Amino acid sequence: MIWPRDLFRRRKSQTPPTFEEYSLLAARARDRPGFLPETGPEIHSDLFRYLTEQRGRGAGIIEVGCFKGASSILFAYLCDKYGWPFYSLDITPEYLEYTRKLLHELGLGSGGRFFLGSLEKFGRETRLAERPALVFIDANHSYPEVVKDIRALYELNRRPHAVAFHDFSLRSSNPADGRIFVDRAIFDCFGNGVEYRRIGQQFGENPVPSAESPSPAGAYWERNGSEGVLIELDGRELSSP
Ligand SMILES: C[S@@+](CC[C@H](N)C(=O)[O-])C[C@H]1O[C@@H](n2cnc3c(N)ncnc32)[C@H](O)[C@@H]1O
Numbered sequence: 001m002i003w004p005r006d007l008f009r010r011r012k013s014q015t016p017p018t019f020e021e022y023s024l025l026a027a028r029a030r031d032r033p034g035f036l037p038e039t040g041p042e043i044h045s046d047l048f049r050y051l052t053e054q055r056g057r058g059a060g061i062i063e064v065g066c067f068k069g070a071s072s073i074l075f076a077y078l079c080d081k082y083g084w085p086f087y088s089l090d091i092t093p094e095y096l097e098y099t100r101k102l103l104h105e106l107g108l109g110s111g112g113r114f115f116l117g118s119l120e121k122f123g124r125e126t127r128l129a130e131r132p133a134l135v136f137i138d139a140n141h142s143y144p145e146v147v148k149d150i151r152a153l154y155e156l157n158r159r160p161h162a163v164a165f166h167d168f169s170l171r172s173s174n175p176a177d178g179r180i181f182v183d184r185a186i187f188d189c190f191g192n193g194v195e196y197r198r199i200g201q202q203f204g205e206n207p208v209p210s211a212e213s214p215s216p217a218g219a220y221w222e223r224n225g226s227e228g229v230l231i232e233l234d235g236r237e238l239s240s241p
Pocket residue numbers: 036037038039064065066067068069070071072089090091092095117118119138139140145
């Protein structure tokens with residue numbers, strides 16, 4: 001699919017983005033019935049800083065797995081400010097619709113595209129006019145699904161400048177969750193020596209929840225883990241699997 005309006009740069013805002021202005025918008029979302037953030041201020045602030053410092057190295061943001069729109073607020077805010085295209089993906093129509101309405105109520109995402117499906121499907125059906133500044137992957141965290149998302153990055157018609165992954169050091173003791181290994185999938189695809197920035201919450205020797213004391217659903221953080229990571233893709237090819 002070609003989104004005709006993406007062929008023309010949207011008008012960028014007269015005022016630069018500020019984290020304070022974004023935080024006020026994000027605070028308004030908390031009152032919306034059903035709002036449930038799965039990402040928080042630490043990772044949002046790291047992504048805000050990265051994207052505002054990296055201006056010019058890509059245009060546009062693709063978010064994979066919007067859920068109830070907690071990260072979408074940040075991405076739509078920045079895309080509106082910069083006149084960038086914003087693509088929000090989810091495989092669950094209700095979440096996509098929730099996010100679309102939330103952004104609309106906040107006066108954001110007027111140029112947003114809401115795509116039902118995976119990054120793989122998006123890449124097959126969409127022609128990007130410019131290279132995205134960032135793809136944020138926070139979808140299915142099981143090893144084979146993360147591998148699929150990474151491979152799908154390389155099938156896009158424009159190589160994104162950077163990719164960020166949520167739940168890098170997440171684990172689950174619940175067999176129903178499958179093999180939750182975002183970090184292992186990244187190392188297997190990009191190589192063990194891949195350079196990455198740690199973003200979001202940082203965990204020490206005693207993370208909460210921990211392997212010894214997981215959440216009621218069985219989730220926990222690896223010791224000395226990171227909530228997320230960011231990898232720049234320029235000149236970086238995939239190794240395996
Ligand atoms: C952890 S939630 C995302 C949380 C959200 N980023 C936030 O900031 O609160 C994961 C979302 O990914 C969606 N999802 C699962 N598998 C997916 C896939 N293969 N492609 C796109 N979305 C997927 C789920 O429907 C769910 O809404």
